[in-house]
Amino acid sequence: MTNEQLRQIRADFPILTEKIYTKDLIYFDNGATTQKPRCVVERIEEGYYHLNANIHRGVHYLSQKATEAHEAARSTVAEFLHAGKREEIIFTRGTTEAINLVATSFGEAFCKAGDEVIVSVMEHHSNIVPWQMLCERKGMRLRVIPINERGELDLEIYKSLLNEHTKIVSIAHVSNVLGTINPVAEIIRLAHEHNVPVLVDGAQSVPHIPVNVVELDADFYVFSAHKIYGPTGIGVLYGKENLLNAIPPYQGGGEMIQTVTFEKTTYNELPFKFEAGTPDYIGSTALAEALRYVQCIGLDTIAIHEHGLLTYATERLFEIEGMHIIGTAKEKSAVISFLVGTIHPYDIGMLLDKLGIAVRTGHHCAQPLIDSLEIPGTVRVSFAFYNTKGEIDNFIVALKRVVGMLQ
Numbered sequence: 001m002t003n004e005q006l007r008q009i010r011a012d013f014p015i016l017t018e019k020i021y022t023k024d025l026i027y028f029d030n031g032a033t034t035q036k037p038r039c040v041v042e043r044i045e046e047g048y049y050h051l052n053a054n055i056h057r058g059v060h061y062l063s064q065k066a067t068e069a070h071e072a073a074r075s076t077v078a079e080f081l082h083a084g085k086r087e088e089i090i091f092t093r094g095t096t097e098a099i100n101l102v103a104t105s106f107g108e109a110f111c112k113a114g115d116e117v118i119v120s121v122m123e124h125h126s127n128i129v130p131w132q133m134l135c136e137r138k139g140m141r142l143r144v145i146p147i148n149e150r151g152e153l154d155l156e157i158y159k160s161l162l163n164e165h166t167k168i169v170s171i172a173h174v175s176n177v178l179g180t181i182n183p184v185a186e187i188i189r190l191a192h193e194h195n196v197p198v199l200v201d202g203a204q205s206v207p208h209i210p211v212n213v214v215e216l217d218a219d220f221y222v223f224s225a226h227k228i229y230g231p232t233g234i235g236v237l238y239g240k241e242n243l244l245n246a247i248p249p250y251q252g253g254g255e256m257i258q259t260v261t262f263e264k265t266t267y268n269e270l271p272f273k274f275e276a277g278t279p280d281y282i283g284s285t286a287l288a289e290a291l292r293y294v295q296c297i298g299l300d301t302i303a304i305h306e307h308g309l310l311t312y313a314t315e316r317l318f319e320i321e322g323m324h325i326i327g328t329a330k331e332k333s334a335v336i337s338f339l340v341g342t343i344h345p346y347d348i349g350m351l352l353d354k355l356g357i358a359v360r361t362g363h364h365c366a367q368p369l370i371d372s373l374e375i376p377g378t379v380r381v382s383f384a385f386y387n388t389k390g391e392i393d394n395f396i397v398a399l400k401r402v403v404g405m406l407q
């Protein structure tokens, strides 16, 4: 990416010129949520100003236009994930709701006492708790893949965990704490040898890595719009058609039905069977806009730029005495978790904030991982394509100052 390209991209994100306590904002909390380009916000505005009517039901012009836009957004998402059929794309409220949907509906259809679910130690709470709830409901067991000292999954132990009781594997494509890019194709291949389906949590991968759900042979793949420059409150569940057809609806209500009588209700076909109630039809079109924006820059260009930021920031962080980087996987996304000496991560985060720098501190909703590493949490910087080496330079100056104050 040339400097001129980067300048133009940054100009698309008005928030990047904000002052925080009179300082230039440096936004390094992209793993939590990304900033929104003008085109996404304008799409939301256009939706509410010019295209707003409830979808799928109305015979009138606006309703038809809104329905077309929502369904076109579904096709955009399907193309983005390279899904075989657009009906395999279900809009949800986000990654969390998508995982809850699968844990509930798949669990209802296929799981019983004594069965097992495999997750990994590096999962976000949203890929642990729904499975734990299923295990409690059904009397099942949660099995956990550990990691090595670099923060990579132990595939040998994973293989030994797969057995005739395993009903599903649910795994992050990219860890939101360690940045590890997990070998999901291999994980899926191994599970399929046992006829076990795999859900991939793509919350931290889709903004950074091209994803092809058919090539991966993923059974379910989920992500949130807000982490890929889209709006909050909407996300995606991709599921293979045969699996989505085989599991019951998650919620009941309007839209997901074919016929309703007090004696019996029949359910709508895919994807509507899983979309009870009025969907976020403005959010879906804004998500599609965000995906087009990302594709316009190109995920390959994004990956190269972000990898450059990761390498540069990692090198520069080691200028700081006592620097301990948590997560040094060979395959790593642009996320760096670190600690400095015995300084509490929260103190570093608070002081960086006063200098206009937004980082994340704490357990990052991955408490079991943080506990297993026996640390109090981490400071996490996570980059997006609009971040620059200049911002990293300023961050390093600020961090040196903060560490000097806290030592």
Ligand code: PMP
Pocket (backbone or CB within 6 Å): 031, 032, 094, 095, 096, 097, 124, 126, 127, 172, 174, 175, 176, 201, 203, 204, 224, 365
């Ligand atoms: N999984 C991972 C790996 C995440 O990083 C996050 C968000 N931090 C989630 C799931 C949950 O996403 P959401 O809150 O958008 O549902």
